[in-house]
Amino acid sequence: LKAAKGGVGFPSSSLLPMTGTNYNIAKLEVINNGKSITEARVDIDVSWQSLEYYAGIAGTLAGQHIQLPGGSFAYTRREALGVCVGIGAWNYPFQIACWKSAPALACGNAMVFKPSPFTAVTAVILAEIYKEAGVPDGLFNVVQGGAETGTLLCNHPGVAKVSFTGSVPTGKKIMEMSAKTVKQVTLELGGKSPLIIFKDCELENAVRGALMANFLTQGEVCCNGTRVYVQREIMPVFLEEVVKRTKAISIGDPLLEDTRMGALITRQHLDKVLGFVSQAKKEGAKVLCGGEAFTPIEPKLKGGYYMSPCVLDNCTDDMTCVKEEIFGPVMSVMPFDTEEEVLKRANNTTFGLASGVFTRDISRAHRVAENLQAGTCFINNYNISPVEVPFGGYKQSGFGRENGQVTIEYYSQLKTVVVEMGAVDDYFNC
Numbered sequence: 536l537k538a539a540k541g542g543v544g545f546p547s548s549s550l551l552p553m554t555g556t557n558y559n560i561a562k563l564e565v566i567n568n569g570k571s572i573t574e575a576r577v578d579i580d581v582s583w584q585s586l587e588y589y590a591g592i593a594g595t596l597a598g599q600h601i602q603l604p605g606g607s608f609a610y611t612r613r614e615a616l617g618v619c620v621g622i623g624a625w626n627y628p629f630q631i632a633c634w635k636s637a638p639a640l641a642c643g644n645a646m647v648f649k650p651s652p653f654t655a656v657t658a659v660i661l662a663e664i665y666k667e668a669g670v671p672d673g674l675f676n677v678v679q680g681g682a683e684t685g686t687l688l689c690n691h692p693g694v695a696k697v698s699f700t701g702s703v704p705t706g707k708k709i710m711e712m713s714a715k716t717v718k719q720v721t722l723e724l725g726g727k728s729p730l731i732i733f734k735d736c737e738l739e740n741a742v743r744g745a746l747m748a749n750f751l752t753q754g755e756v757c758c759n760g761t762r763v764y765v766q767r768e769i770m771p772v773f774l775e776e777v778v779k780r781t782k783a784i785s786i787g788d789p790l791l792e793d794t795r796m797g798a799l800i801t802r803q804h805l806d807k808v809l810g811f812v813s814q815a816k817k818e819g820a821k822v823l824c825g826g827e828a829f830t831p832i833e834p835k836l837k838g839g840y841y842m843s844p845c846v847l848d849n850c851t852d853d854m855t856c857v858k859e860e861i862f863g864p865v866m867s868v869m870p871f872d873t874e875e876e877v878l879k880r881a882n883n884t885t886f887g888l889a890s891g892v893f894t895r896d897i898s899r900a901h902r903v904a905e906n907l908q909a910g911t912c913f914i915n916n917y918n919i920s921p922v923e924v925p926f927g928g929y930k931q932s933g934f935g936r937e938n939g940q941v942t943i944e945y946y947s948q949l950k951t952v953v954v955e956m957g958a959v960d961d962y963f964n965c
């Protein structure tokens with residue numbers, strides 16, 4: 536099971552069949568969400584890696600010793616916040632529950648977790664796993680429900696912190712509710728991330744990267760690089776390759792080993808994504824492939840929420856498909872000429888979750904990473920999120936981080952203890 540190390544992406548070793556509990560959770564996640572079994576396995580691997588990582592860190596939490604004059608000193612203690620609420624989105628149900636609860640529990644907090652009502656099942660499995668591992672009753676709790684339940688949790692005076700994963704509009708409400716009792720907040724919100732492909736890139740990798748940046752989990756990934764900027768000279772060859780491979784993606788029963796794209800989350804969401812494609816056409820974009828409801832051959836899959844992955848050409852920065860988060864398998868491709876120009880265009884958004892650059896020029900790669908206004912920049916890859924690496928947004932994509940050591944700071948508070956070793960000053964002369 537430890538063969539797979541990685542994140543959203545597909546380390547090839549993670550495609551090995553799994554057995555036992557992890558495989559059962561992955562299957563449940565497929566039924567929960569509709570994503571392919573190969574992806575769900577990666578999600579479950581990333582999830583247990585998060586539990587192991589923070590369990591290891593728990594014993595290392597430490598403060599600082601500060602020497603003061605006269606032998607006095609101060610020290611700091613990292614302490615728990617109290618009851619933390621976790622509210623999750625439906626695209627990575629089990630993984631989100633682990634990314635929030637593992638650091639929360641490692642820091643000594645209790646957590647009440649509310650999954651999305653569209654994917655209610657696997658968070659309960661996590662609660663069972665914690666119980667089996669010896670976590671005392673009441674330390675990790677799952678409550679089911681939608682906006683109303685989430686509102687009650689955010690307004691509860693006994694809650695110290697809310698860690699939220701979801702859309703920007705809901706994130707704003709969470710912040711507003713939490714402000715009433717000055718709760719700490721972590722917001723992991725949406726994105727419309729740029730992926731910049733320079734003409735000196737390794738084209739094969741850039742094409743694979745563009746698929747990774749757009750079509751995992753049916754395109755329902757917050758950090759997807761859906762604004763693909765391609766340097767003009769290589770646009771024809773890039774488009775030819777990317778369209779050829781997009782057309783070859785196998786869509787169908789997500790429980791089958793060969794399937795690489797399952798079903799979208801709901802009929803309503805499928806209609807919304809298809810609506811973005813229609814709007815893009817009206818605004819002048821050209822559909823190079825996909826963008827339609829898809830009916831797999833198997834009779835039992837009729838009526839499923841499938842769509843063919845879509846590549847849009849002739850896009851411009853002012854189009855709806857380029858400005859708004861679609862959260863479906865729709866890639867918008869645009870040409871650019873210079874580094875300066877593409878950086879300006881890439882940063883011209885209220886989002887700032889992720890970004891990517893493909894180039895062989897090492898100086899350019901780091902310069903572009905420095906200048907992109909996003910919480911993550913992938914160089915020559917995309918959508919890799921190992922548990923050791925902090926993940927989170929800039930601008931309206933949120934604040935706070937998940938994964939990595941830094942997340943400890945978001946689930947704990949610092950107490951300072953000041954120790955006097957001499958006499959107290961007779962300042963008042965009395």
Ligand SMILES: NC(=O)c1ccc[n+]([C@@H]2O[C@H](COP(=O)([O-])OP(=O)(O)OC[C@H]3O[C@@H](n4cnc5c(N)ncnc54)[C@H](O)[C@@H]3O)[C@@H](O)[C@H]2O)c1
Binds near residue numbers: 702725928
């Ligand atoms: N940055 C990240 O790490 C990350 C990860 C996954 C998804 N997302 C984002 O999530 C969005 C898609 O997920 P979604 O449709 O589930 O988002 P959403 O905002 O509709 O819902 C997210 C969660 O909030 C709850 N909720 C809804 N209204 C609420 C309210 N008023 N008060 C409290 N809770 C409320 C929902 O029940 C659900 O559990 C996309 O925008 C995507 O980019 C971000």
Ligand SMILES: NCCCC=O
Binds near residue numbers: 542627756920
């Ligand atoms: N697995 C991390 C990606 C979550 C974003 O949707």
